[in-house]
Amino acid sequence: MEGMTRREILGTLGVLGAAAATGAVTVGVPGPATAQQPQFGQQESVQDAMRRLFGARPIKDAGGLVKLDVPLIAENGAVVPVSVEAQSPMTPQNHVKGIYIVADKNRIPVVTHVALSPEAGAAFMGANIRLGETTDLRAIVEQSDGTLLQVKREVKVTVGGCGG
Amino acid sequence: MQDVGKVRVRVPSTIKAGEVVRARTLVIHPMERIERDAKGQVIQKKYNYITKLTATYLGKQVAVFDTTQSVSENPFFAFAFRATDPGQLKVTFIDTHGGKYEGTADIRFS
Numbered sequence: 001m002e003g004m005t006r007r008e009i010l011g012t013l014g015v016l017g018a019a020a021a022t023g024a025v026t027v028g029v030p031g032p033a034t035a036q037q038p039q040f041g042q043q044e045s046v047q048d049a050m051r052r053l054f055g056a057r058p059i060k061d062a063g064g065l066v067k068l069d070v071p072l073i074a075e076n077g078a079v080v081p082v083s084v085e086a087q088s089p090m091t092p093q094n095h096v097k098g099i100y101i102v103a104d105k106n107r108i109p110v111v112t113h114v115a116l117s118p119e120a121g122a123a124f125m126g127a128n129i130r131l132g133e134t135t136d137l138r139a140i141v142e143q144s145d146g147t148l149l150q151v152k153r154e155v156k157v158t159v160g161g162c163g164g
Numbered sequence: 165m166q167d168v169g170k171v172r173v174r175v176p177s178t179i180k181a182g183e184v185v186r187a188r189t190l191v192i193h194p195m196e197r198i199e200r201d202a203k204g205q206v207i208q209k210k211y212n213y214i215t216k217l218t219a220t221y222l223g224k225q226v227a228v229f230d231t232t233q234s235v236s237e238n239p240f241f242a243f244a245f246r247a248t249d250p251g252q253l254k255v256t257f258i259d260t261h262g263g264k265y266e267g268t269a270d271i272r273f274s
Contacts, residue, residue, distance in 0.1 A: 043198070043206075079236045103234060107198065111234040119246060120226045121184035126242030130197075130234050161236070 046102065046109040053100065053110065054148060059140065062086075062149035068139040070155055074131060077161030083126035084139040086149070090116075096123035098142040105135035130161040167192045171267025173255050178274045179247050187219070190240045191257045191265050197233055214239055216258040221271070222251040247271050 044052070050059075069083040088096045095118045101111040114125045123141065131137070134156045141149045170192040179185050196211040217229040217239075227243040245253070250272050257265040 081240075083242060106234050108232045108234045110232060112232065113230045114243065115228040115230075116243075117224070117226055119221065119224050120244050121246030122186075122244035124186060124242070124244040125227070125229075126186075126188070126240075127229070127231075128236040128238075128240040130236050 042110075043107045044109065046104045049102065049109045054140075057146070057148055059148040059150045062141065062151045066139060066141050066149050066151045068137070068151040068153055070137055070153055072154075073156045073158065075158045077131040077133070077157040077159055079128050079161065080131050080155065080157075081126070081128055082137070082139075084124070084141070084151075086123035086141045088123040088143070090118050090121055090123060092118045093144070095120075095144050096141055097144050099123070099125050100138075100140040100142070101127065101129065102138040102140065103129065103131055103135050104138070106130070106132050131155060131157045132160045133157055168194065169257075169263060169265040171255060171257060171265050173253060173267040173269040175253065175269045175271065179271060181273050182246065182248060184244050184246050186242055186244050187253060187255075187269065188240065188242045189217070189219070189255045189267060190238060191267070192238050193257070193259065193265075195233065195235060195237045195239060210260060212259055212261045212263075214257050214259045216256075217241055218256045218258075219243055219245070219253065220256075221245050221247075221253045222249060247273075 066084065066086045070080065074080040082101060084099050086096050096116055098113055098115045100113045102109050103111050111129045112127055116123060136152050137155050139151045172190045174188045176185055193214055195213045198211065199207045201207055211233065213233050214231050217231065218225060219227045226245040229241055231239065253269045253271055255267045
């Protein structure tokens with residue numbers, strides 16, 4: 001706390017308090033009800049989810065660096081195969097730290113997150129996910145230097161698979 | 165389902181030393197969805213779904229998935245790793261009811 005003025009400390013506490021009250025922060029707020037709850041499985045809007053995960057960090061368009069592979073039309077929303085591949089040397093200095101999959105219109109928008117280590121050798125992940133309705137699907141790649149790259153694709157869903 | 169917790173891990177049949185290979189894994193699990201009553205209110209209960217998948221190769225973590233109820237029933241995941249030495253690839257799934265399901269694949273070079 002050295003080097004912080006009283007004003008700054010009070011300000012920080014205020015922000016944390018407000019965030020806790022609205023439930024925006026789950027990390028570091030071990031409420032009795034949320035203690036068992038994993039950080040991801042929350043019902044929230046995609047804007048809230050993005051703010052919670054990334055705060056104000058800028059998210060760049062990945063262009064050709066990240067490949068998101070997902071069917072254009074998903075006939076069955078209960079099982080939609082998704083795979084993400086990012087170009088990365090995967091050295092300890094420069095590697096992909098994590099990949100997020102976010103489905104904008106799902107009630108639980110953050111579908112999955114994978115933390116990768118340099119031993120992985122390639123920034124690749126695949127999963128079968130649920131989509132409730134036709135939605136934008138985002139893959140967000142977090143690099144070891146903190147850069148965020150995003151790819152967005154629309155997936156048309158014939159029969160929704162979320163139920164909830 | 166009596167098969168709950170059965171884990172399958174697939175790796176390519178021929179692997180060369182130093183190669184980056186893709187592994188696929190699957191667990192039989194219901195991944196319960198959020199249920200609602202007639203009024204559309206969420207029924208509060210402890211839903212049983214997978215929250216974590218850890219993949220380790222030669223004792224080192226290569227990929228850790230955090231998952232939510234937006235992941236399909238019988239979840240399938242794929243990831244890559246660099247096959248440097250013969251050894252064991254181990255995949256562990258953890259669900260919200262304390263279930264822990266493990267699967268392994270032996271990495272051998274041909």
